[in-house]
Amino acid sequence: MSKPILELKEIDVYYGPIQALKKVSMHIDEGETVSLIGSNGAGKSTLLMSIFGQPRAASGQIIYQGTDITHKSSHYIASNGIAQSPEGRRVFPDMSVEENLMMGTIPIGDKHAGEDMQRMFEMFPRLKERRNQRAMTMSGGEQQMLAIARALMSRPKLLLLDEPSLGLAPIIVKQIFATLRELAQTGMTIFLVEQNANHALKLSDRAYVMVNGEIRLTGTGKELLTNEEVRNAYLGGH
Amino acid sequence: MDGIFLQQMVNGLTLGSVYGLIAIGYTMVYGIIGMINFAHGDVYMISAYLAAIGLAVLSFFGVESFPFLILGTLIFTIVVTGVYGFVIERVAYKPLRNSTRLAPLISAIGISLILQNYAQIAQGPRQQGVPTLLEGAMRFDVGSGFVQITYTKIFILIAAFVGMGVLTYIIKYTKLGRMCRATQQDRKMASILGINTDRVISYVFVIGAAMAALAGVLITMNYGTFDFFAGFVIGIKAFTAAVLGGIGSLPGAMLGGLILGVAESQFSGLINSDYKDVFSFGLLVVILIFRPQGLLGRPLVAKV
Numbered sequence: 433m434s435k436p437i438l439e440l441k442e443i444d445v446y447y448g449p450i451q452a453l454k455k456v457s458m459h460i461d462e463g464e465t466v467s468l469i470g471s472n473g474a475g476k477s478t479l480l481m482s483i484f485g486q487p488r489a490a491s492g493q494i495i496y497q498g499t500d501i502t503h504k505s506s507h508y509i510a511s512n513g514i515a516q517s518p519e520g521r522r523v524f525p526d527m528s529v530e531e532n533l534m535m536g537t538i539p540i541g542d543k544h545a546g547e548d549m550q551r552m553f554e555m556f557p558r559l560k561e562r563r564n565q566r567a568m569t570m571s572g573g574e575q576q577m578l579a580i581a582r583a584l585m586s587r588p589k590l591l592l593l594d595e596p597s598l599g600l601a602p603i604i605v606k607q608i609f610a611t612l613r614e615l616a617q618t619g620m621t622i623f624l625v626e627q628n629a630n631h632a633l634k635l636s637d638r639a640y641v642m643v644n645g646e647i648r649l650t651g652t653g654k655e656l657l658t659n660e661e662v663r664n665a666y667l668g669g670h
Numbered sequence: 671m672d673g674i675f676l677q678q679m680v681n682g683l684t685l686g687s688v689y690g691l692i693a694i695g696y697t698m699v700y701g702i703i704g705m706i707n708f709a710h711g712d713v714y715m716i717s718a719y720l721a722a723i724g725l726a727v728l729s730f731f732g733v734e735s736f737p738f739l740i741l742g743t744l745i746f747t748i749v750v751t752g753v754y755g756f757v758i759e760r761v762a763y764k765p766l767r768n769s770t771r772l773a774p775l776i777s778a779i780g781i782s783l784i785l786q787n788y789a790q791i792a793q794g795p796r797q798q799g800v801p802t803l804l805e806g807a808m809r810f811d812v813g814s815g816f817v818q819i820t821y822t823k824i825f826i827l828i829a830a831f832v833g834m835g836v837l838t839y840i841i842k843y844t845k846l847g848r849m850c851r852a853t854q855q856d857r858k859m860a861s862i863l864g865i866n867t868d869r870v871i872s873y874v875f876v877i878g879a880a881m882a883a884l885a886g887v888l889i890t891m892n893y894g895t896f897d898f899f900a901g902f903v904i905g906i907k908a909f910t911a912a913v914l915g916g917i918g919s920l921p922g923a924m925l926g927g928l929i930l931g932v933a934e935s936q937f938s939g940l941i942n943s944d945y946k947d948v949f950s951f952g953l954l955v956v957i958l959i960f961r962p963q964g965l966l967g968r969p970l971v972a973k974v
């Protein structure tokens with residue numbers, strides 16, 4: 433078994449008095465694609481953000497490549513190889529596509545910027561067409577591609593994706609998952625948060641199911657696809 | 671009449687370019703942390719003293735040629751004022767980053783009072799002055815009258831526009847500029863992408879202070895006198911310029927400064943100089959009635 437790149441040990445996270453994550457433990461091994469599924473409000477996005485310390489875990493430990501990063505600053509974590517395409521995409525609205533992509537290169541500097549940008553344009557040709565357009569004027573799908581591409585620009589060791597399929601047309605969802613599959617095949621470690629359990633489980637080596645801030649179930653993607661409880665709750669029961 | 675109009679136009683652009691330089695500090699700080707830095711005018715005042723000190727020290731060491739004198743003074747003033755900007759942010763605003771919006775505002779008023787009193791105690795309450803550095807003027811005959819442009823004014827215009835040009839370039843095309851804009855547009859996301867946002871905020875304060883320092887040197891050159899209270903009125907004017915242009919917008923601050931400077935000069939030249947401030951602030955009120963976000967500002971849209 434390969435060693436974990438990221439490990440969460442019993443982390444508790446609060447928003448004021450409300451506990452959003454309860455003793456969450458999980459791990460992601462190098463080269464794996466792991467997904468986290470669960471319904472709206474289960475705490476999935478909070479989990480991703482808490483890896484960056486926003487909000488910070490009140491107790492428990494987050495270990496990344498053997499280092500405890502529980503109390504490190506967000507920019508420290510980013511500059512050590514974790515990139516995130518966050519909930520709500522959060523592209524910089526007043527920047528062009530190219531400038532947004534350049535923002536992804538902060539952790540590694542811009543020596544590969546030109547080459548990587550070309551790769552992103554091959555992966556997402558729509559972004560190339562809109563390279564000088566401001567992000568706020570683009571459609572949701574285009575912004576989603578931009579958010580993923582921006583995360584990839586830092587050549588991350590671990591890629592965190594929050595609902596890359598949210599609000600997108602089925603054909604674009606398919607395209608994005610095909611891209612993720614390609615990325616996974618290049619050996620990139622991917623941690624995917626999804627409501628679209630069907631797509632996510634098919635893509636993943638392993639998955640966790642989150643309910644009300646707790647990990648309820650875990651298993652391989654295939655196991656969970658056939659699991660009765662998962663099928664009823666997240667796959668529409670068919 | 672024509673002569674007066676053109677003369678006041680030149681005076682107004684000179685004054686306005688300096689308002690614009692100071693307004694940059696207000697607008698950038700507001701853009702990045704949503705706070706009005708009421709101490710900014712006093713940072714400008716400090717820079718006027720620093721300019722005088724720089725000039726005195728350089729003359730003492732026998733530097734007499736204008737380019738060396740002004741360059742040395744500019745570098746000295748900008749660097750030391752930048753340090754002021756940095757320290758003020760660290761001491762007075764950064765510890766309050768996550769408190770209520772009102773707290774850093776009150777802290778800023780405190781810093782403003784501290785700087786004024788510090789200058790008064792250290793340098794005395796009387797007006798200070800510097801000698802004229804650049805003698806002479808150009809004269810043009812216009813119709814029945816004439817327009818006179820002193821070399822000092824020409825220098826101020828060039829220096830102010832170069833300053834604004836350099837800053838615009840930095841913000842638009844450099845990595846530092848992109849980091850500033852990213853932090854302004856979405857601070858949380860900027861930090862997730864690896865930007866040390868606290869450091870970027872420090873840079874913004876240093877940039878704002880540096881621009882105020884440039885203004886301080888230029889105004890000191892033009893008027894020759896200043897005192898510990900000099901930052902108040904010009905600070906309020908520059909703040910007005912920033913709001914007029916659309917607070918948070920960099921080109922807005924520059925445009926607002928120029929409009930305010932020209933409007934003020936034209937009013938005092940053509941109508942009445944006693945009421946020029948009334949006219950300036952009246953103009954602000956009228957513009958805000960029709961464009962509450964300012965000339966180049968964006969209307970505030972709640973994020974969904």
